[in-house]
Amino acid sequence: xxxxxxxxxxxxxxxxEKVFLECVQDMDHENMFWYRQDPGLGLRLIYFSYxxxxxxxxxxxxxxxxxxxxxxxxxxxxxxxxxxxxSMYLCASRLRGGGPSTEAFFGQGTRLTxx
Amino acid sequence: GDxxxxxxxxxxxxxxxxxxxxxxxxxxxxxxxxxxxxxPGEGLQLLLKATKADDKGSNKGFEATYRKxxxxxxxxxxxxxxxxxxxxFCALSAGPGGYNKLIxxxxxxxxxxx
Numbered sequence: 001x002x003x004x005x006x007x008x009x010x011x012x013x014x015x016x017e018k019v020f021l022e023c024v025q026d027m028d029h030e031n032m033f034w035y036r037q038d039p040g041l042g043l044r045l046i047y048f049s050y051x052x053x054x055x056x057x058x059x060x061x062x063x064x065x066x067x068x069x070x071x072x073x074x075x076x077x078x079x080x081x082x083x084x085x086x087s088m089y090l091c092a093s094r095l096r097g098g099g100p101s102t103e104a105f106f107g108q109g110t111r112l113t114x115x
Numbered sequence: 116g117d118x119x120x121x122x123x124x125x126x127x128x129x130x131x132x133x134x135x136x137x138x139x140x141x142x143x144x145x146x147x148x149x150x151x152x153x154x155p156g157e158g159l160q161l162l163l164k165a166t167k168a169d170d171k172g173s174n175k176g177f178e179a180t181y182r183k184x185x186x187x188x189x190x191x192x193x194x195x196x197x198x199x200x201x202x203x204f205c206a207l208s209a210g211p212g213g214y215n216k217l218i219x220x221x222x223x224x225x226x227x228x229x
Contacts, residue, residue, distance in 0.1 A: 040221055100208040108157055
């Protein structure tokens with residue numbers, strides 16, 4: 001069974017902390033994505049990566065960075081957490097080269113609260 | 116840029132009622148279209164997809180038809196069950212220039228009551 005695993009289901013962090021969200025996939029996919037999900041706004045793309053050490057900004061990259069040192073692992077970093085980053089964060093992976101109809105696989109999400 | 120618009124929720128139905136969730140899109144290319152579903156406490160999973168005009172995607176009693184002339188991909192089910200209660204996301208994916216990014220609508224929450 002294919003799997004995308006996010007390291008935490010729930011996190012509570014303080015304002016100004018550096019926060020790491022980890023995502024691991026076991027499907028040997030090249031493409032990995034970080035989205036945030038907010039009510040009424042759907043899923044918004046923060047960053048994506050199409051290969052090891054490669055990254056591209058999505059629609060809302062401000063306040064975030066990412067790291068992809070190994071193919072199976074994609075980390076989202078909040079450099080200095082703020083209350084407006086309280087949200088649900090979803091990681092996804094997708095095979096590259098399969099064309100636009102290729103299915104994306106999602107982790108269960110990390111609900112981050114910044115206090 | 117490319118975008119997806121879907122009807123606002125929540126949608127509240129009784130069991131065995133007919134469901135329609137509207138979705139329209141804007142895309143410069145020729146996108147693939149998807150419906151993803153998110154059950155409570157879980158991530159998203161693919162429900163169905165269509166890759167070209169007039170294609171019909173179907174799964175678990177849900178259907179959606181790719182209508183290029185109206186740029187729509189409405190989700191329908193003839194008889195909903197309580198277990199269908201979830202959030203439904205319409206999405207599109209364009210060609211290789213975008214590294215196959217998925218662009219999502221805002222989501223529509225469906226609540227089905229016995």
